[in-house]
Amino acid sequence: xxKSVDLELKKAFTDLQIKMVDTRKKIHFIDSQIELxxxxxxxxxxxxxxxxxxxxxxxxxxxxxxxxxxxxxxxVKNNLKNRDTQLTKRASDFQKNKEYLxxxxxxxxxxxxxMVQQRRVQSEKTN
Numbered sequence: 001x002x003k004s005v006d007l008e009l010k011k012a013f014t015d016l017q018i019k020m021v022d023t024r025k026k027i028h029f030i031d032s033q034i035e036l037x038x039x040x041x042x043x044x045x046x047x048x049x050x051x052x053x054x055x056x057x058x059x060x061x062x063x064x065x066x067x068x069x070x071x072x073x074x075x076v077k078n079n080l081k082n083r084d085t086q087l088t089k090r091a092s093d094f095q096k097n098k099e100y101l102x103x104x105x106x107x108x109x110x111x112x113x114x115m116v117q118q119r120r121v122q123s124e125k126t127n
Contacts, residue, residue, distance in 0.1 A: 009119055016112050023105045030098045037091045044084045051077060 051073070054060070060076045061068040071079075 009115055013112060013115055016108050016115070020105060020108045020112070023101050023108065027098055027101050027105070030094050030101070034091055034094050034098070037087050037094070041084060041087045041091070044080055044087065048077070048080050048084075051080070 051060070054073060056073065058073055060071055060073050062071040062076055062079065
C-alpha cells in the first residue's frame with residue numbers, strides 16, 4: 001500500500017513541476033512582451049515631442065506599410081495619442097496576466113512543499 005501512495009505522490013509531484021516550468025516560461029514571455037511595449041511607448045513619446053514643436057500646417061507624412069502618406073499634423077498627433085493609449089492598455093493587461101501567473105506559480109510551489117512535507121511525515125511514521 002505504501003508503494004501505491006508513493007507512486008501517486010510522485011505523479012502529482014511531477015505534474016506540479018511541469019506546471020511550474022510552463023508557468024515560468026509564460027512569465028518570461030510576458031516580461032519580454034512588456035519590454036517590447038515599453039520600447040514602442042518610448043518611441044511614441046519621442047515622436048510626440050518632436051512633432052510638438054512643428055508649426056501648425058506643416059507637412060507631415062505618416063507611414064502606412066512601406067509607403068508614406070501626406071497627413072494633417074493634428075491627425076498624426078491624434079494617431080500617436082491613440083497608439084500610446086493602446087500600448088499602455090496592452091502593457092497593463094500583460095502586467096495583470098503576469099501577476100496572475102506569479103500567484104499561480106507561488107501556489108504550485110506551496111503545493112510541492114506541502115507534498116514533500118507529507119511524504120516526510122509519512123516516511124517517519126513507517127520507520
